[in-house]
Amino acid sequence: MKSGYFITFEGPDGAGKTTVINKLVDLLNLGDEVLLTREPGGSKIAEKIREIILDPKNEEMDDKTEALLYAAARAQHLEEVINPALKAGKLVISDRYLDSSLAYQGMGRGLGIDAVYQINQFATDGLLPDLTILLDLKPEEGLKRIGKYRSEDRLELAGLEFHQKVYTGYQEVAKKYPERVKMVDASQSVDQVVADCLQLIKEKLPNLVKGE
Numbered sequence: 001m002k003s004g005y006f007i008t009f010e011g012p013d014g015a016g017k018t019t020v021i022n023k024l025v026d027l028l029n030l031g032d033e034v035l036l037t038r039e040p041g042g043s044k045i046a047e048k049i050r051e052i053i054l055d056p057k058n059e060e061m062d063d064k065t066e067a068l069l070y071a072a073a074r075a076q077h078l079e080e081v082i083n084p085a086l087k088a089g090k091l092v093i094s095d096r097y098l099d100s101s102l103a104y105q106g107m108g109r110g111l112g113i114d115a116v117y118q119i120n121q122f123a124t125d126g127l128l129p130d131l132t133i134l135l136d137l138k139p140e141e142g143l144k145r146i147g148k149y150r151s152e153d154r155l156e157l158a159g160l161e162f163h164q165k166v167y168t169g170y171q172e173v174a175k176k177y178p179e180r181v182k183m184v185d186a187s188q189s190v191d192q193v194v195a196d197c198l199q200l201i202k203e204k205l206p207n208l209v210k211g212e
């Protein structure tokens, strides 16, 4: 039975999720009460699945295989990491979760948001985040940002047309779950994006944010 609180960060590649999460965790200053994790990955087996999915050499990977591998990594991550932390009453912050599958596999790969949601229902036993912060940034901008500092993985290499579909997928997800998914303009300065995210967290969890 869950008693902690589950926040996920979503958005196109390069939207600034990792940067913002790290700054927020510092600001929240919650020590062991917060668990920071990521998808795909977050546990030994899930990180191995991540390597397979993102390896640019795996060009022939079928879209359904890709969707199922993300869901499989998620099931393992939940079982080993997320669920125990929530059960222990922690705040769990994950860099990506289910909505990435809806946007990337559901819309980007064209498998359908509902179909991908169904396989993830099985993988997650229906666990949805309490709050999802969607960092809203046009894919061109995100890809430009990451191009500056690292080599691309298989998904980043999928091309602008794919990433534009992913962007549309995220807009649909935000429309479908307006109570849970809150959008932040990620084209602003890092400090402003962090401030907007903190405000959303405060609104949901007024007792969590200690003195600033």
Ligand SMILES: Nc1ncnc2c1ncn2[C@@H]1O[C@H](COP(=O)(O)OP(=O)(O)OP(=O)(O)O)[C@@H](O)[C@H]1O
Pocket: 011, 012, 013, 014, 015, 016, 017, 018, 019, 020, 145, 146, 149, 186, 187, 188, 189, 190, 193
């Ligand atoms: N608001 C911002 N303005 C300008 N640059 C930013 C901003 N936020 C992050 N960046 C820079 O953009 C790059 C990508 O940021 P980051 O790795 O945090 O994105 P991400 O969303 O986690 O990416 P990915 O989904 O690919 O893992 C980094 O070089 C980071 O310093």
Ligand SMILES: Cc1cn([C@H]2C[C@H](O)[C@@H](COP(=O)(O)O)O2)c(=O)[nH]c1=O
Pocket: 013, 038, 039, 040, 070, 096, 097, 098, 099, 100, 101, 102, 104, 105, 155, 156
């Ligand atoms: C969870 C999840 C992720 N993806 C994609 C999104 C990114 O392109 C990569 C992960 O890399 P990151 O640098 O850690 O953001 O995988 C996806 O397509 N589907 C998913 O469910």
